[in-house]
Amino acid sequence: MSKPTPISGFPEWLPAQRMIEQNVVEKIRSTFELYGFAPLETRAVEPMDQLLRKGETSKEVYVLRRLQEDPAAGGGDDALGLHFDLTVPFARFVLENSGKLQFPFRRYQIQKVWRGERPQEGRYREFLQADIDVVDRDTLPFHYDTEMPLVIGDAFRSLPIPQATILVNNRKVCEGFYRGLGLEDPDQVLRTVDKLDKIGPEKVAALLVETAGATDAQARACLRLAEISTGDASFVDAVRALGVSNALLDEGLEELVRVVDAAAEHAPGLIRAELKIARGLDYYTGTVYETQLRGYERFGSICSGGRYENLASAGNERFPGVGISIGVSRMLGLLFGHGALSVSRSVPTCVVVALPHEDLRGRCDGIARALRSRRISTEVAPSAAKFGKQIRFAERRGIPYVWFPGAGGEPDTIKDIRSGEQVEADAATWTPPAGDLLPEVSGAR
Amino acid sequence: MSKPTPISGFPEWLPAQRMIEQNVVEKIRSTFELYGFAPLETRAVEPMDQLLRKGETSKEVYVLRRLQEDPAAGGGDDALGLHFDLTVPFARFVLENSGKLQFPFRRYQIQKVWRGERPQEGRYREFLQADIDVVDRDTLPFHYDTEMPLVIGDAFRSLPIPQATILVNNRKVCEGFYRGLGLEDPDQVLRTVDKLDKIGPEKVAALLVETAGATDAQARACLRLAEISTGDASFVDAVRALGVSNALLDEGLEELVRVVDAAAEHAPGLIRAELKIARGLDYYTGTVYETQLRGYERFGSICSGGRYENLASAGNERFPGVGISIGVSRMLGLLFGHGALSVSRSVPTCVVVALPHEDLRGRCDGIARALRSRRISTEVAPSAAKFGKQIRFAERRGIPYVWFPGAGGEPDTIKDIRSGEQVEADAATWTPPAGDLLPEVSGAR
Numbered sequence: 001m002s003k004p005t006p007i008s009g010f011p012e013w014l015p016a017q018r019m020i021e022q023n024v025v026e027k028i029r030s031t032f033e034l035y036g037f038a039p040l041e042t043r044a045v046e047p048m049d050q051l052l053r054k055g056e057t058s059k060e061v062y063v064l065r066r067l068q069e070d071p072a073a074g075g076g077d078d079a080l081g082l083h084f085d086l087t088v089p090f091a092r093f094v095l096e097n098s099g100k101l102q103f104p105f106r107r108y109q110i111q112k113v114w115r116g117e118r119p120q121e122g123r124y125r126e127f128l129q130a131d132i133d134v135v136d137r138d139t140l141p142f143h144y145d146t147e148m149p150l151v152i153g154d155a156f157r158s159l160p161i162p163q164a165t166i167l168v169n170n171r172k173v174c175e176g177f178y179r180g181l182g183l184e185d186p187d188q189v190l191r192t193v194d195k196l197d198k199i200g201p202e203k204v205a206a207l208l209v210e211t212a213g214a215t216d217a218q219a220r221a222c223l224r225l226a227e228i229s230t231g232d233a234s235f236v237d238a239v240r241a242l243g244v245s246n247a248l249l250d251e252g253l254e255e256l257v258r259v260v261d262a263a264a265e266h267a268p269g270l271i272r273a274e275l276k277i278a279r280g281l282d283y284y285t286g287t288v289y290e291t292q293l294r295g296y297e298r299f300g301s302i303c304s305g306g307r308y309e310n311l312a313s314a315g316n317e318r319f320p321g322v323g324i325s326i327g328v329s330r331m332l333g334l335l336f337g338h339g340a341l342s343v344s345r346s347v348p349t350c351v352v353v354a355l356p357h358e359d360l361r362g363r364c365d366g367i368a369r370a371l372r373s374r375r376i377s378t379e380v381a382p383s384a385a386k387f388g389k390q391i392r393f394a395e396r397r398g399i400p401y402v403w404f405p406g407a408g409g410e411p412d413t414i415k416d417i418r419s420g421e422q423v424e425a426d427a428a429t430w431t432p433p434a435g436d437l438l439p440e441v442s443g444a445r
Numbered sequence: 446m447s448k449p450t451p452i453s454g455f456p457e458w459l460p461a462q463r464m465i466e467q468n469v470v471e472k473i474r475s476t477f478e479l480y481g482f483a484p485l486e487t488r489a490v491e492p493m494d495q496l497l498r499k500g501e502t503s504k505e506v507y508v509l510r511r512l513q514e515d516p517a518a519g520g521g522d523d524a525l526g527l528h529f530d531l532t533v534p535f536a537r538f539v540l541e542n543s544g545k546l547q548f549p550f551r552r553y554q555i556q557k558v559w560r561g562e563r564p565q566e567g568r569y570r571e572f573l574q575a576d577i578d579v580v581d582r583d584t585l586p587f588h589y590d591t592e593m594p595l596v597i598g599d600a601f602r603s604l605p606i607p608q609a610t611i612l613v614n615n616r617k618v619c620e621g622f623y624r625g626l627g628l629e630d631p632d633q634v635l636r637t638v639d640k641l642d643k644i645g646p647e648k649v650a651a652l653l654v655e656t657a658g659a660t661d662a663q664a665r666a667c668l669r670l671a672e673i674s675t676g677d678a679s680f681v682d683a684v685r686a687l688g689v690s691n692a693l694l695d696e697g698l699e700e701l702v703r704v705v706d707a708a709a710e711h712a713p714g715l716i717r718a719e720l721k722i723a724r725g726l727d728y729y730t731g732t733v734y735e736t737q738l739r740g741y742e743r744f745g746s747i748c749s750g751g752r753y754e755n756l757a758s759a760g761n762e763r764f765p766g767v768g769i770s771i772g773v774s775r776m777l778g779l780l781f782g783h784g785a786l787s788v789s790r791s792v793p794t795c796v797v798v799a800l801p802h803e804d805l806r807g808r809c810d811g812i813a814r815a816l817r818s819r820r821i822s823t824e825v826a827p828s829a830a831k832f833g834k835q836i837r838f839a840e841r842r843g844i845p846y847v848w849f850p851g852a853g854g855e856p857d858t859i860k861d862i863r864s865g866e867q868v869e870a871d872a873a874t875w876t877p878p879a880g881d882l883l884p885e886v887s888g889a890r
Contacts, residue, residue, distance in 0.1 A: 383586060
């Protein structure tokens with residue numbers, strides 16, 4: 001066969017990058033678990049009617065059929081598609097298993113999702129998401145909205161990446177403000193304001209007048225609201241200074257203050273109230289989150305979410321939730337693309353046992369076994385090549401140590417091939433410095 | 446919407462089961478890494494022509510199309526399907542990236558695969574596989590064949606599951622023996638002998654005469670070979686006693702002895718030479734492996750693989766390999782189905798901080814933060830309900846400890862809700878017994 005080539009939008013990392021990804025996922029997962037989120041993994045497929053419920057994303061869905069399927073039978077009710085996010089499957093899972101789950105139910109879910117979108121930098125057709133959500137029956141206390149940024153803040157701080165800033169807003173602030181201004185169609189206003197970064201304030205103002213029935217003064221007020229951005233609760237005064245009053249606005253401001261205060265206390269600089277954040281196409285009903293990495297702001301949000309009063313419902317059962325989702329592939333794709341992440345070696349191996357002669361393989365395997373039994377990753381050299389070649393085998397992979405079995409009753413020795421230092425060693429007791437035991441992931445400065 | 450129902454063949458575990466799965470995968474991964482296998486994850490999709498190269502499995506492939514795709518454009522050359530194993534994508538990855546990899550290349554890959562087969566116990570349409578392979582350019586030393594059972598043996602011994610027995614054979618033994626007998630079509634003989642467990646020896650003998658041109662005596666000799674099963678190298682004498690001689694047979698026996706000896710030395714009882722193992726439909730050329738769990742033999746192999754002299758090739762490049770694949774979903778599905786695995790709690794949480802009053806949430810959050818900073822998974826109670834209710838919150842999830850903030854200057858206390866014991870505690874220093882820190886997975890006895 002001819003040499004295969006990559007498929008656009010379906011990224012694959014080389015093993016060293018995959019080690020970084022795995023390290024990043026482990027740290028995220030570990031933070032999620034420290035907060036008591038339980039793991040969940042749902043199937044990759046959902047019935048098409050489930051995937052198309054929201055309409056808007058239908059164009060992105062990958063539909064499946066079995067190659068040998070009877071075409072006359074058609075897709076019918078059983079037609080399956082690949083999930084395009086982890087929220088739709090989670091909502092379905094909660095409904096399906098509501099009798100077996102303990103509520104409030106906290107889960108995390110780290111899985112691939114698929115969207116048939118046009119690929120571009122940091123946007124893929126297959127990508128990894130890491131989600132947390134809390135759901136409850138009927139009502140969900142607001143304090144969970146204040147918890148999301150703390151978890152995400154801790155997760156990002158555990159990674160060797162640029163500092164993350166969580167941008168937060170509340171739909172009630174916008175809707176209440178627009179209603180307080182006298183605008184009748186707050187959704188249309190929100191969708192228009194959401195275009196601010198793309199088309200600029202003048203065009204947004206013109207569109208608000210044209211499509212949302214705003215006067216020039218109302219449009220200007222909407223833009224003023226969208227300009228407000230503060231790292232503390234002072235956004236409240238800035239909103240009040242615009243002279244609009246509305247009960248929903250008051251409720252939204254109060255909620256937003258709680259989110260900002262909790263995050264500011266937890267980690268100074270972690271959060272900003274940014275009143276232009278809309279997440280226009282989603283089904284959020286209160287708090288909304290986005291996240292930027294310092295130096296990568298122009299690539300947009302790498303972690304987003306919010307509160308949805310109606311995550312799932314069936315019959316009399318209703319499940320409100322709040323959640324947030326880290327775009328792992330998106331984030332790593334951007335950081336890899338800018339050479340901003342590296343790993344100390346391209347394999348897990350810490351020690352290569354040199355093989356003096358093929359007849360000694362059994363002895364070398366024994367040394368490897370002794371090291372592995374103490375959790376030290378070890379390989380035996382592939383062949384009894386010259387020692388220079390065996391050392392290069394280790395060097396090319398970034399493996400720090402080569403073990404030399406002693407000849408004729410001499411003790412074994414181990415060589416740190418970075419420093420060249422070689423010392424006597426016993427496979428039953430030798431231990432590498434802690435920093436060498438596992439590959440180390442670091443961020444470029 | 447109405448309550449959703451499961452989709453046959455697409456298993457989903459509840460969070461407690463997912464915790465077990467994750468624990469099992471971690472242990473397998475950790476063993477793979479101790480042997481120096483580097484992680485790899487390939488995309489879920491491959492071009493259809495790649496997936497259909499072997500012909501045999503075409504019926505199992507799930508084909509993708511984008512919902513909004515122009516049907517007039519057809520699938521064409523770009524048609525994509527979901528991978529049905531991890532070997533085909535790995536072979537493709539090696540060819541595609543051969544210039545960037547270091548050979549011999551050792552990788553592990555733990556991913557979902559999809560097959561449109563009829564679901565039954567332990568057989569799914571979406572399932573998790575954990576593969577290791579070693580590949581090299583042009584030639585791959587035989588000692589890697591002896592390493593696979595050691596890795597798998599260590600991986601299984603790290604799990605709380607019944608003892609695994611690796612059954613091993615070598616295609617060269619069978620082919621050499623059949624040729625030495627004077628049979629011209631060893632593949633046809635092998636395919637027939639592979640039906641032994643399904644149709645029994647008499648029907649196999651009849652089929653050998655009918656379809657493989659065997660005499661009664663030749664058919665009986667084939668059955669005798671297939672009966673040989675030993676836990677050590679004594680199978681060689683048993684084969685020799687059948688009086689067949691052939692150079693390929695000699696080579697196969699020598700290889701098989703090396704595999705059996707290495708595994709027997711590594712872990713007594715781990716391996717059996719079982720000369721009826723054929724893995725008929727695969728592209729193996731030498732060593733073949735299957736694995737049974739004690740007490741679950743009737744469900745067949747839960748870990749299989751072998752040597753393939755031609756894993757991948759393009760132009761002048763050829764890559765032989767040897768590998769083995771653990772059927773993680775298959776194994777867990779069987780063990781879950783028999784109630785043979787359990788976990789000490791259904792959430793990662795070790796401590797619930799009780800909330801005396803909603804006004805004290807900030808203080809309770811502080812206690813949680815202090816515990817989490819020392820890697821103790823902690824949740825704060827959802828609401829300031831009566832303490833009895835808060836304790837039941839923990840109890841229902843199997844969380845072992847509830848933390849009570851001290852009132853009016855009193856010290857905090859922590860209660861082990863299993864024993865009822867309650868003691869003074871300081872969030873800056875309290876540490877649970879090691880066995881309580883993380884959920885513990887155990888096998889039913």
